[in-house]
Amino acid sequence: MTIKEIAKISGVSIATVSRVINNDESFRVSEKTREKIMKNIKKYGYIKRNIGTNINRFKVGIIKLFETEIEYKNTYYSMFYLTLENRLKEEKIKYEIFFKKKLNNPKTLEELKFLDAIIIVGETSDKFLLSLLKYNTNILCLDNDIKIDSVDSISFDYKLSVKKVIDYLIKQGHSNIALITGKYDKKDFRAKYFEEITKKRKNLKRTILKVGEFKKESGYLLTKELLKNKKNIPTAIFCGNDNIASGVYNAIYESGRKIPDDISVIGFNDNKISKFLNPPLTTISINIDNIIDIGIKLLKEKIYNKRTFTCKVLVQTDLIIRKSIKKL
Incomplete structure (x- = not known):
């Protein structure tokens, strides 16, 4: 069985299974969960595949904080999502879009467990992120300088x-x-x-x-x-x-x-x-391309290389001087 199948049978995220298999000491998991995962691995078997030849099997979730109407009116976020989706396609990383408002459905939340990572764009509350960590521990925040230790983030100062x-x-x-x-x-x-x-x-x-x-x-x-x-x-x-x-x-x-x-x-x-x-x-x-490029790099490190430490990155902003300011 693959790691994804073991995760599904065990009712946990892929990241959780991966960290248990790799004896990640920095990752806190109950002994009961650890025993359940190891029992399923022993029972069904686990085949470790060559990541370099099987990258298409990975899938991430993009959680949109805003409804389509709001996103349409705020061209910054519509451009951000478009650029992000195009970059994921270039990297051959499959993705599924979830809307924040629909995450009050238990079945939808359960689906998050079987994703390799979750990407969130824009400012959101710590409370919301902490609720997501119960379902998937591999979260990447873009355009959000989040302070939660276990969450990767790329933003600007x-x-x-x-x-x-x-x-x-x-x-x-x-x-x-x-x-x-x-x-x-x-x-x-x-x-x-x-x-x-x-x-x-x-x-x-x-x-x-x-x-x-x-x-x-x-x-x-x-x-x-x-x-x-x-x-x-x-x-x-x-x-x-x-x-x-x-x-x-x-x-x-x-x-x-x-x-x-x-x-x-x-x-x-x-x-x-x-x-x-x-x-x-x-x-x-705000250099959207830089934020997304760094985000994709961190994502691949987590998924492909099993990076265990958290990264917080701040990207430089530039003042673009045109003709709307008068010197008094």
């Missing part, structure tokens, strides 16, 4: 990326800055670090935080609201993503103001539309 934006705006002479962002399950990291960093910048006169959704309509409505207070109009608006920035542009122009002459705008994510806005949008670029 959240705090440093926000600091880059604030320091650049201050350098350009802006002292009245607003952040318009969104949130999913928890407070957006941009909001968290915006508040933390701006408190320490004594040369800032005023900061404003508006939280809605990560979409164009939200950026438009929150900017309209922001511009109603004529005594407190910011000289620069930092947007949680480039979709929000697109809505901010519309609201500013609708008010009779110009970008960047009257209000400067800076985005986040550098999606495909940002360089075609008028004027082209200054933004933070």
Whole structure:
């Protein structure tokens, strides 16, 4: 029998069987589970196959945190998933897509046990990840700087990326800055670090935080609201993503103001539309290709080479300077 078949009979994940077979001392498993696995191996036999010639037998699960409609509106994540799926196909790694909302079904959760790994893209709670670890111990988080020791993660330095934006705006002479962002399950990291960093910048006169959704309509409505207070109009608006920035542009122009002459705008994510806005949008670029390439490498190390230690990787972000920021 193969390791996958032993895992299925034993009611555990493939990773669990692998670690028991390889006497992984860093892996905690109950003696009862260990005995059950070894009993099944003895009873049915276990054939170790040559990984180099049987890579097509591996399969991973991609857990999508958002519904298709939300993903469609947030081009960053739609591009992320498309790139990820294409890379898995190139590596001949089979995959199956699961939606977070459907994981309350016990039968669906049981299916996770028989995957070689689980990939999650985007920010999610520790509570959700800990619940998944009960079904599969091989989890890879992309675009999420997760702190759980046993979970591999590849992301970017959240705090440093926000600091880059604030320091650049201050350098350009802006002292009245607003952040318009969104949130999913928890407070957006941009909001968290915006508040933390701006408190320490004594040369800032005023900061404003508006939280809605990560979409164009939200950026438009929150900017309209922001511009109603004529005594407190910011000289620069930092947007949680480039979709929000697109809505901010519309609201500013609708008010009779110009970008960047009257209000400067800076985005986040550098999606495909940002360089075609008028004027082209200054933004933070996250290298999706690098995150996914490193993720695939870590995935293969875990699946093919049985790596037992955890990896945490932070990828550099870049400030893409275009024409939406005015120097005061």
